């Protein structure tokens with residue numbers, strides 16, 4: 101499995117999975133859309149255990165969403 105690569109300062113549709121076996125969310129996948137890539141490094145934290153989740157996929161949004 102390869103880690104998604106992000107271009108900086110763009111919006112993505114990201115799928116992340118909680119791999120913290122001690123967490124109630126373990127093994128579950130979560131969609132983050134839109135997800136901003138910031139400087140090209142994306143960290144999605146689990147809302148329960150606050151651990152960074154494993155990023156499974158990232159699809160560049162086309163068109164990019166309007167930022168208000």
Ligand SMILES: [Zn+2]
Nearest residue numbers: 123125146149
């Ligand atoms: Zn968790």
